[in-house]
């Protein structure tokens with residue numbers, strides 16, 4: 001049976017998952033007996049479309065590349081009505097992240113789960129702000145709320161903990177959760193000052209025009225909250241997590257670290273000490289012998305401290321069209337493999 005997919009958001013990640021599925025169609029069929037059909041897409045920039053028998057995704061990708069609005073299968077349904085009424089098995093929520101309110105993504109996720117459709121999302125808003133509620137609703141409706149892409153893009157984190165590391169008790173997670181600031185700190189070591197390196201990061205598209213989400217640590221704080229609540233089973237609220245970004249790091253600080261065989265990293269930490277779970281984000285001087293110290297540029301990394309394996313570190317990309325698109329693929333395949341509720 002083909003898995004029917006609806007996409008909310010047809011930007012970098014939305015187009016990325018379409019490209020991956022189109023390019024790997026035969027491989028996925030042969031290896032996993034996985035077949036798919038996109039039936040609905042809603043996007044502010046390109047419009048809303050619905051065809052219960054399948055959309056022409058290659059043509060839509062062409063239109064998006066040419067920055068043209070969609071021309072086929074147009075619908076006037078608003079997002080929530082489209083989610084509720086369409087015949088999708090899975091809704092991929094790929095609109096913008098709003099870590100203050102959750103934005104429309106929360107309504108999108110609720111509408112999908114209420115109508116017994118799985119959610120796959122890389123949007124940190126619903127996961128960081130409302131995970132327990134979303135998970136409970138998904139469980140009640142017999143569907144899944146899948147969020148691999150919300151922490152370190154397609155580099156397996158949530159699935160690593162729930163899959164290969166299952167059975168290990170994790171007492172601490174520490175890592176580089178924001179690629180932009182890791183790039184900036186790496187460049188500062190080469191001699192650039194903070195303001196100069198921020199401008200370069202903005203020119204390269206790593207940092208937004210308003211860089212606060214990255215440089216003040218708010219993006220990392222969202223991921224710390226997700227990890228605390230999902231991996232450690234906490235009920236942490238995002239604004240309870242102490243958070244300090246990299247805006248006060250000076251060239252003198254960089255030199256001081258170098259002089260002591262260390263290096264500055266913006267570190268997100270979640271720790272379980274005798275059942276008390278805490279989270280934080282702050283710049284730390286990391287000894288060069290630690291695996292996290294060698295992670296440079298826009299790369300992300302996390303070290304899990306476990307009872308059975310000791311420290312396990314995973315390093316990988318934390319952003320990108322295909323890299324984050326892969327997180328969506330891996331969750332879609334898990335839903336397919338569990339074959340729960342697929343029509």
Ligand SMILES: NC(=O)c1ccc[n+]([C@@H]2O[C@H](COP(=O)([O-])OP(=O)(O)OC[C@H]3O[C@@H](n4cnc5c(N)ncnc54)[C@H](OP(=O)(O)O)[C@@H]3O)[C@@H](O)[C@H]2O)c1
Nearest residue numbers: 009011012013042043044045094095096097122123319320
């Ligand atoms: N890109 C990455 O590497 C990456 C990595 C990890 C997580 N994420 C997360 O994944 C999600 C998608 O990221 P992205 O990079 O694909 O973002 P993007 O390129 O900005 O695409 C988002 C698309 O959704 C549209 N949109 C916004 N609000 C909408 C709404 N209410 N209804 C319908 N369409 C709406 C936007 O239209 P307008 O442009 O007209 O607003 C845009 O076309 C975000 O939450 C992001 O934080 C991204």
